[in-house]
Structures are given as structure tokens and as C-alpha cells.
Amino acid sequence: EKNGYDHFMLKEIYEQPEVIKDTFRGRLLADQGLIRMAGIEDNIDKFLNAKRIIIAACGTSWHAALVAEYVIEEFARIPVEVEYASEFRYRNPIIDSSDVLIAISQSGETADTLAAIKLAKEKGAFVFGVCNVVGSSISRETHAGAYTHAGPEIGVASTKAFTTQITVLTLIALRLAKAKGTLPNSEYLKYLHELELVPERVEEALTQNDEIYKISEVYKDSTNCLYLGRGYNYPVALEGALKLKEISYIHAEGYPAAEMKHGPIALIDEHMPVIVIAPSQDHYDKVVSNIQEIKARNGKIIAVVTKGDKQVRELADHVIEVPGISEALTPILTTIPLQLLSYHIAVLRECNVDQPRNLAKSVTVE
Ligand code: F6R
DSSP states (O other), rough: OOOOOOHHHHHHHHTTHHHHHHHHHHTTEEEGEEEEOHHHHHHHHHHHHEEEEEEEEEEHHHHHHHHHHHHHHHHHOOOEEEEEEEHHHTTTOOTTEEEEEEEESSSSOOOOHHHHHHHHHHHEEEEEEESTTTOOOOHHSSSSEEEEOOOOOOOOOSSSSHHHHHHHHHHHHHHHHHTOOOOOOHHHHHHHHHHHHHHHHHHHHHHHHHHHHHHHHHHHHEEEEEEEOOOOGGGHHHHHHHHHHHOOEEEEEEEEGGGGGGGGGGGTTTTTTEEEEEEETTTHHHHHHHHHHHHHOOOOEEEEEEOOOOOHHHSSSSSEOOOOOGGGGHHHHHHHHHHHHHHHHHTTTOOSSSSSOOOSSSSOOO
16 A cells, blocks of 8 residues: 555655666666667567657656657657657658557556557558556556556656666667677666666665755745756756646646757746756756856745755755765756655645645547
8 A cells, every 4th residue: 555655656765766667677688798678679679770769748748758869869869759649649650660669558548548659650660669668558558668667657747767767778879889889888777786876876765855855944934936857857847847837736837958949948036946957967067057047036946956056055045955866867866856856845835745636547539
């Protein structure tokens, strides 16, 4: 059941170190320099010959697809396009046997995603599923696939399904990179060893819970929130905003940080909390200047930073630390505090966290 937690959502957030390990089991063999996934091995030619990969999904799974776009392109150098399943299915998409379609779905029952799969199959594409529910419609309808081993997700707002989706897709990206020779072997091995450390780093990220609770108390009555991130953390910003909307009913928007000046900056005043995902990586200096721009307009800044960060700490109203890791792997870590932030804000607002109004766990109608 809830295992002593007040809500399934919180239980599922805390299960992440374990379920990520489950998702690695038998697949990530870092000491041997291997990634083994039957669905990929058996169809490796399909992936290697693909002119491009199209990823179709909805909601949170669509955000995992965006992360996958960045990792697959970066590691395996295969062009990736990410599609909302609902749009893809209705616009006579250009897709043929030289394409691979990856469908991502926790439930494996989402009507639009299922329809996208059927369409892609009709047009001759090879279709690969990333599902959590074993034996689900999508897992049966795809040519091959890889399960996320997140276990049952009861909370309507997706948490552990998202981080395990990213985990599986990162393994796929690295496996393809190895086969294509697009990553130097030393880099490839470095990522394998770093991946092994992800569960304990997620555990460490969870220790920020008390700090996040305090921040939640300050912002629980906000009416709007902006989430900003760049690169690998742009999809994390979208996911953070979706989570807050879904369970606390606070209006939230996620943006790539650099887009702020193209519109959303007009919204910023002393009533606007801005959650900035600012790990110390490639885009750090650019994100720091975004933070300065927000501060100049009296916006309130909650920053997710790498442990030990100094520069952002001086500017931000609140900081939440996550352990350091290579940039491509940061989404799994930076997502954790955003899940907890939404959770605490929703509980403080007395919302029904596990069953938010108007939402269903699997969307089997379009
Ligand atoms: C978000 C959420 C939804 C689902 C979406 C897709 O917390 O629960 O946005 O992510 O309905 O569902 P699946 O992954 O089951 O296809």
C-alpha cells in the first residue's frame, strides 16, 4: 500500500532510487562496458539504418521524449523528431520504412499514442515501445520494446515513470552510440559508470525534502509560476510546470530559458516565482544572466543548482542542491526537487494529490 507515506505520489517519488536500479538490472553492465537490451539487440539494424527516429507520446511521456531527443542526437548522432501523438496521427505524417518510431507510454493504453503506432506501422516504419505496464495495448502493438521497471504507478501525476523512461532512453542512446562508434570509448565508459551512480545521487537529491517543504510554505498561495531550463533541462522545466498545474491547480508554464526575453519576461514582477534549473554545466553563465534579469524585475527566484554552487546562491531567493553529474544525466536529478515542490505545495493547498480533479491515470479516449 502506501508504505507509511501520506500519499502514493510521495511513496513513488521516494521509490525512484530503487526503480531506477530495477530498470538497470541485467541491462547496464558497466564493468564489462556493455548495455544489453533484448529489444535493441534483436533489431539493431533497424536502428542503425534508420534515417531518423520519431518519438511519439503525450504529457509527461512527451517530456521524456524531448530529453531522449537530446541524448540520442548527442550520443548516437541520429536525427530525432518529437511529436505529440495526437498531432502526429491526424496530419498525414511523412514516415516510411526508413524511419523508426519510438512510442513512450507509462500506461501503454493512451489512445492517441496507440493510434500513432498503428499509423506508423501501416506506413512501414519499425515501431519500438517504451512502456511501464507489462502486457499493455501499446506493448502488444509495437514490433519490439523495452519496459521501464518502475512498478505500478498509482498517483495520477507521473513521477517514477518519467525518471525510468529517461533511464531506458539514455541506455538506448548509449547502446546505439556504441554500435555506431559516435562516442569515443572512454566517454562511453564514463557514462556507463556514471549511470551506475544515479540511484544514489537520486537518494541524495531526496534529502533536500525539508528545504523544499520550507520553500513550498512560502509560495503555496502563488497564482502563477514560471519554470526555466536550458538544453537537457528545458524538458525538465516543462515537466516541473506540468506537475505543479496538475496537482496544485496553480497556473505554471515551462520555457527554454533563452525564450524568456521573447515574451514571458513581461509577466515577471514581485508576485512571480520563477523556478530556474541551473546546474553548473555548459549553459551555466547564460542561465545566470537570465537570473539577473529576473532579479532586476523583482521576480522571486527558486534555483535548482549543483551542490557547492556559489554564484547562483548569491542571486537566488532560495536554492535547492542536487549532486553533480554529467550534463546529459542531469534531468533525472533535477526532476526530483520539482516533483517534491509540486507535492508539498499541493498538500499545503489541501488538494487531492493522488487523484487531481479532471484527470485520469490512463487516457483511453482521444
Ligand atoms: C502527467 C500525466 C499525463 C500522462 C499522459 C501520458 O503527470 O500523468 O500527462 O503522462 O497522459 O500517459 P502515458 O504515459 O500513460 O501514455
